[in-house]
Amino acid sequence: MDDFFRQTLLYDFYGELLTSHQKEIYEQFVLEDLSLSEIAASAGISRQGVHDLVKRCSHTLQGYEDKLHLVEKFLAIREKVKEIDRELDRQETRENREMIEGIRRISRDILEEL
Amino acid sequence: MDDFFRQTLLYDFYGELLTSHQKEIYEQFVLEDLSLSEIAASAGISRQGVHDLVKRCSHTLQGYEDKLHLVEKFLAIREKVKEIDRELDRQETRENREMIEGIRRISRDILEEL
Numbered sequence: 001m002d003d004f005f006r007q008t009l010l011y012d013f014y015g016e017l018l019t020s021h022q023k024e025i026y027e028q029f030v031l032e033d034l035s036l037s038e039i040a041a042s043a044g045i046s047r048q049g050v051h052d053l054v055k056r057c058s059h060t061l062q063g064y065e066d067k068l069h070l071v072e073k074f075l076a077i078r079e080k081v082k083e084i085d086r087e088l089d090r091q092e093t094r095e096n097r098e099m100i101e102g103i104r105r106i107s108r109d110i111l112e113e114l
Numbered sequence: 115m116d117d118f119f120r121q122t123l124l125y126d127f128y129g130e131l132l133t134s135h136q137k138e139i140y141e142q143f144v145l146e147d148l149s150l151s152e153i154a155a156s157a158g159i160s161r162q163g164v165h166d167l168v169k170r171c172s173h174t175l176q177g178y179e180d181k182l183h184l185v186e187k188f189l190a191i192r193e194k195v196k197e198i199d200r201e202l203d204r205q206e207t208r209e210n211r212e213m214i215e216g217i218r219r220i221s222r223d224i225l226e227e228l
Contacts, residue, residue: 016181067130070184073227077191080224084198084217091213099205103198103217110194110224113187 004030009071010061017064018057025050026057074114081110118144123185124175131178132171139164140171188228195224 007030015023025043028034029050036054040047065071084107092100121144129137139157142148143164150168154161179185198221206214 013182013184017178064131068127070127077224077227080220080227084220087213087217087220091216096210096213099201099210102205103201106194106198106201110191113191113194 006071007058007061009075010058010065013070013074014061014064018060022053022057022060025053029054078111078114081107081114120185121172121175123189124172124179127184127188128175128178132174136167136171136174139167143168192225192228195221195228 011026011030015026018026025039028039028042029036036047036050039050043050045053085104088100088104088107125140125144129140132140139153142153142156143150150161150164153164157164159167199218202214202218202221
């Protein structure tokens with residue numbers, strides 16, 4: 001899993017546990033890909049301050065994951081749901097199309113929850 | 115959802131974010147169903163102390179859920195997976211049994227992750 005995807009997932013799961021100030025800075029850096037200098041200028045703190053804050057946030061988010069493992073769990077479920085989808089693709093025939101479609105709809109709903 | 119089930123789920127999801135002391139007392143009260151007096155005697159704190167600690171833990175766990183909604187999310191997914199299972203039961207015939215069984219296995223794996 002690449003670093004950006006991982007950071008984004010961690011933020012999706014645990015971001016609400018950061019303070020609103022932390023969230024604001026972290027989002028600018030990770031999600032909006034602004035530079036440390038840009039963020040520093042707009043937040044009125046030093047470049048080093050932004051750097052430290054982002055690092056602390058990453059550490060906090062990873063700390064929650066180390067304890068709760070929810071990203072890991074969700075990724076495993078997502079993989080299984082995709083497996084169901086692939087199995088449905090493989091098994092689909094003219095005769096069972098309607099039944100397959102019914103199950104596929106539910107499995108897509110699950111992916112949307114994830 | 116009954117209160118015991120709800121407390122258990124909250125503890126399953128967020129219990130690791132409590133301190134080990136909190137976990138010990140909370141488990142005795144909620145999961146092992148010991149009385150406040152029994153826990154107080156074995157932990158060497160007052161009955162009121164146990165009561166307050168359990169109340170604070172419930173509040174903390176619910177606070178995490180209010181922010182992250184992970185119990186809610188997981189319950190929704192579990193419902194969908196059960197829906198897939200019911201749909202498979204409905205659609206199973208002598209001819210498609212093997213295919214249905216393949217999908218059912220994956221959906222059971224998902225339930226185990228939850």
